[in-house]
Amino acid sequence: MSENLVLRKRELTEIKKKFNWKENNLNGKIKSVTTIKHNLTRQKDNNIYALFEKEYDAFDIRGNIIESSAFDSCGQRIVLLIPSFNSKDYLTNYKYFDDNGELISECFFKYQENGNVLEHWDNGTTSIEYHLQKNEIEHLNFDIDNNLIWKEIYKYDTKGNLIEFCNDLGKTIYIVNTLGDTLEEIKYDSENNISEKKKFKYKIDKHKNWVKKKEFIIKNNIEIPKAIFEREITYY
Incomplete structure (x- = not known):
């Protein structure tokens, strides 16, 4: 496999790790979500929001994602994700095209008796370990020779909202509202200095899902x- 494909795979696995309504913080019986992101560009002191990218997610009636696509600024699909689930709605595998x-x-995916999960890739394995008492999930990533490459820790509040992400490069703190939407995102480097800080504002629909987000x-x-970010949501 080429180095570009390996890097692309790493990028994709970081982008898409949410496979149902709950993990995507969606309320109601949702059929599909189309998200368009407009990045801000500046021309002669005027702010212009230009099309940057688009994503499309489709769900079945049980709430599992059945298709996820990403498009470039020209509307060309650049990647397609197709997951598969078993009769208990456990994710068994997914493919990128x-x-x-x-x-x-x-x-x-391999589910172990202790509740942990193994992700098997053609270039290595990710061990997902759940520490319920600490509301943490730990990702340990190994190469094909079983050498540890990197470690990631995800911390959650009592409602299941992600509030902190840590790896060797630093950490990110998330401040969420009562709906579970991120209000602030604060990134720290490995020396605990703030490297970036973001805020988000939302417009919510009657189902309490956001349809517009400003970053x-x-x-x-x-x-x-x-x-x-603008979202078009269809419901069953």
Whole structure:
């Protein structure tokens, strides 16, 4: 496998790790979600939000995601994710396809008796360990020779909302509202210095799902607009 494909696989696994309504913080019986992200560009002192990317997620009536696609700024599909579930709605495997429909990568899941999960890739394994007393999930990533490559820790509040992410490069703190939507995101480097701070503002529909999200970068206590996300949600 080429180095570019390996890097692309790593990027994809970081982007898409949510496979049902609950993990995506969605309320109601949702059929599909189309998300368009407009990045902020500046021209002659005017703010213009240009199309940056689009994502499409489709769900079955049980709440499991059955298709996830990402598109570039020209509307060309760049990746397609197809997951599979067993009769208990446990994720068994998922496949990534490129814009030509060629298989990029496939991951298989193995559920252990202690509740932990193993993700098997063609270039290594990820061990997902659940520490329920501490509301933590630990990801240990190994290469094909079983050498540890990197470790990630996800920390949650009592409602299941992600509030902290840690790895060797630093950590990210998330401040959420009562709906579980992220209000602030604060990134720290490995020396615990703040490297980036973001804020988010939402417009909510009658089902308490956001349909518009504004992203701001905070510099010198000033909110600088960065992007706008718009979602079209269809329901069963």
